[in-house]
Amino acid sequence: MEWFQALGYLLSAVLFIVGLKYLGSPRTAVRGNQLGALGMLIAVVVTVAAEWGGEGIIGWSLIGIGLGSGALIGFVMAKKVEMTGMPEMVALFNGFGGAASALVALSELLGSTPDSLGDRGALGATVFLGAIGASSLIGWVTLTGSVGAMLKLNGTLRGTFSFPGVNLVKGALLAAGLYLSYSLICDPTNMTMTYGLVGASCLLGVLFVLPIGGADMPVVISFLNSLSGLAAAAAGFVVGNDALIISGALVGAAGLILTGIMCKAMNRPFVDVMFKTYGVAAGGDTGEKRTVRGYEAEEAALTFDGVRSVIVIPGYGMAVSQAQHVVRELGEELESRGVDVKYAIHPVAGRMPGHMNVLLAEANVPYDQLYELDAINSQFSDCDVCLVVGANDTVNPAAHTDPTGPLGGMPVLDAEKARTVIIVKRSLSPGYAGVDNDLFYRQSTMMLFGDGKAKLAELLAEVKAL
Amino acid sequence: MIVICLTQLTTSALVASITVLVLAIFLGFELISKVPPTLHTPLMSGANAISGITIVAALMASNTQLSGGNKTLAGILACVALALATINCVGGFMVTGRMLEMFKRKEG
Numbered sequence: 001m002e003w004f005q006a007l008g009y010l011l012s013a014v015l016f017i018v019g020l021k022y023l024g025s026p027r028t029a030v031r032g033n034q035l036g037a038l039g040m041l042i043a044v045v046v047t048v049a050a051e052w053g054g055e056g057i058i059g060w061s062l063i064g065i066g067l068g069s070g071a072l073i074g075f076v077m078a079k080k081v082e083m084t085g086m087p088e089m090v091a092l093f094n095g096f097g098g099a100a101s102a103l104v105a106l107s108e109l110l111g112s113t114p115d116s117l118g119d120r121g122a123l124g125a126t127v128f129l130g131a132i133g134a135s136s137l138i139g140w141v142t143l144t145g146s147v148g149a150m151l152k153l154n155g156t157l158r159g160t161f162s163f164p165g166v167n168l169v170k171g172a173l174l175a176a177g178l179y180l181s182y183s184l185i186c187d188p189t190n191m192t193m194t195y196g197l198v199g200a201s202c203l204l205g206v207l208f209v210l211p212i213g214g215a216d217m218p219v220v221i222s223f224l225n226s227l228s229g230l231a232a233a234a235a236g237f238v239v240g241n242d243a244l245i246i247s248g249a250l251v252g253a254a255g256l257i258l259t260g261i262m263c264k265a266m267n268r269p270f271v272d273v274m275f276k277t278y279g280v281a282a283g284g285d286t287g288e289k290r291t292v293r294g295y296e297a298e299e300a301a302l303t304f305d306g307v308r309s310v311i312v313i314p315g316y317g318m319a320v321s322q323a324q325h326v327v328r329e330l331g332e333e334l335e336s337r338g339v340d341v342k343y344a345i346h347p348v349a350g351r352m353p354g355h356m357n358v359l360l361a362e363a364n365v366p367y368d369q370l371y372e373l374d375a376i377n378s379q380f381s382d383c384d385v386c387l388v389v390g391a392n393d394t395v396n397p398a399a400h401t402d403p404t405g406p407l408g409g410m411p412v413l414d415a416e417k418a419r420t421v422i423i424v425k426r427s428l429s430p431g432y433a434g435v436d437n438d439l440f441y442r443q444s445t446m447m448l449f450g451d452g453k454a455k456l457a458e459l460l461a462e463v464k465a466l
Numbered sequence: 467m468i469v470i471c472l473t474q475l476t477t478s479a480l481v482a483s484i485t486v487l488v489l490a491i492f493l494g495f496e497l498i499s500k501v502p503p504t505l506h507t508p509l510m511s512g513a514n515a516i517s518g519i520t521i522v523a524a525l526m527a528s529n530t531q532l533s534g535g536n537k538t539l540a541g542i543l544a545c546v547a548l549a550l551a552t553i554n555c556v557g558g559f560m561v562t563g564r565m566l567e568m569f570k571r572k573e574g
Contacts, residue, residue, distance in 0.1 A: 025502075032512065033559060044521060044525070066545045075556055110539050127480060225510055232517050
């Protein structure tokens with residue numbers, strides 16, 4: 001490796017490290033992202049400079065086309081995506097990263113001959129082939145898993161798909177993937193084995209994501225993010241490049257940390273999320289039929305008359321109906337009447353870590369009005385009206401009252417302590433955990449059934465008329 | 467002209483790479499143990515963009531000089547890998563930037 005290349009990679013690694021660090025704090029996050037992008041640019045420029053001069057398999061014009069088309073597609077996708085579509089977009093980019101690592105591995109393998117492998121020496125060939133196996137396995141799982149997650153997030157795939165023994169099949173596929181990776185080291189010329197590895201990995205990715213329900217998507221996306229990093233690190237061993245190893249490992253670790261944070265927020269061990277299917281069969285728990293009265297926006301608006309403090313709890317339903325702007329308008333209207341408005345953000349509300357924060361930021365809700373679970377929970381008892389927009393499990397008192405149930409022990413927002421709770425929701429259907437929500441039936445609760453955006457617009461009009 | 471200059475991997479070089487890998491994993495854990503929930507999405511999307519570093523591997527694979535093997539397919543796959551990795555990088559950093567702009571707007 002040329003000296004300037006090694007130094008360039010070191011510089012970009014430093015920029016990635018500082019960039020990730022800066023991304024963790026609101027003040028420096030923008031700079032962090034720019035430093036990361038600069039690091040990437042340096043890595044690319046240095047690589048091109050080092051490779052320049054030699055004409056390889058596809059030639060520089062095709063390399064230019066690959067880079068150019070990728071940049072153009074990435075640019076257009078990033079410009080066009082709506083903020084509500086962000087989880088899908090992140091999932092898809094993840095998948096592309098994983099696929100790129102897997103394709104590099106496959107390409108390197110296809111270009112190898114017994115002679116070229118011999119030139120690498122015994123150790124070199126083993127590491128090269130082992131890394132190809134790892135990169136393929138992780139990369140393809142990342143691709144199909146991410147595409148599956150994306151289809152679930154945008155609603156193309158509904159519900160959870162599972163069958164008895166799905167975990168056995170997943171285990172078998174993983175074992176097959178590992179075995180085929182091993183056999184790749186023993187016999188690199190057997191391409192049937194290699195394509196078997198690709199197939200097993202792709203299938204594993206699909207089966208890994210499909211049984212996991214929508215509300216667990218924050219965990220899944222974080223985990224896939226981690227995997228795409230690990231795939232890049234493995235690709236680093238394939239091409240013998242430390243820049244990939246460092247960056248891939250950083251992302252792999254960062255993704256695992258986020259995965260852990262998400263699991264903690266749901267009070268569910270990682271293993272449960274991955275291997276247990278929730279909320280498909282559950283549902284009618286006691287058999288007791290309870291009725292609930294739906295209210296009109298007009299009646300609900302009256303409860304806002306003369307209140308001092310309002311807490312808004314957004315959930316995935318707000319994202320689905322794109323209600324964040326009208327939520328902000330309602331908040332502003334109330335503030336102009338001297339009401340103290342706060343937003344309570346549950347850590348796993350939505351389908352992506354921090355999903356609600358992004359949507360509310362898009363709608364221009366001031367950052368200092370958003371409160372985390374621990375900071376807001378003690379304030380519900382002093383709150384006049386709690387407005388729940390499309391949230392369910394995250395406000396379900398069953399987490400306290402039924403410690404052994406599916407939600408037992410999960411930290412929830414204590415909306416029931418508010419004097420009045422207004423819930424905007426499409427239907428009474430239980431949330432993802434399959435547990436009926438007692439909150440809907442309380443005396444102090446007013447249910448507004450309908451599309452979040454439409455109902456809130458009605459509510460806003462009525463509040464304005466007060 | 468076919469120039470193949472594969473330096474043989476030595477044990478010490480391998481150990482050095484593994485050292486780098488392990489240290490980087492620990493560094494990654496340390497870097498983002500305390501992140502406010504507001505930044506979870508941009509952090510994830512930024513980290514995702516960084517995993518697009520595989521663009522470097524794609525560049526190297528696209529420009530290897532092969533003496534044999536399935537050159538056509540190897541070339542096609544390398545080129546596709548290059549495009550996908552570039553989408554991941556460019557799109558990832560831009561989307562992250564867009565999200566962060568929204569947060570910033572209200573602070574100023």
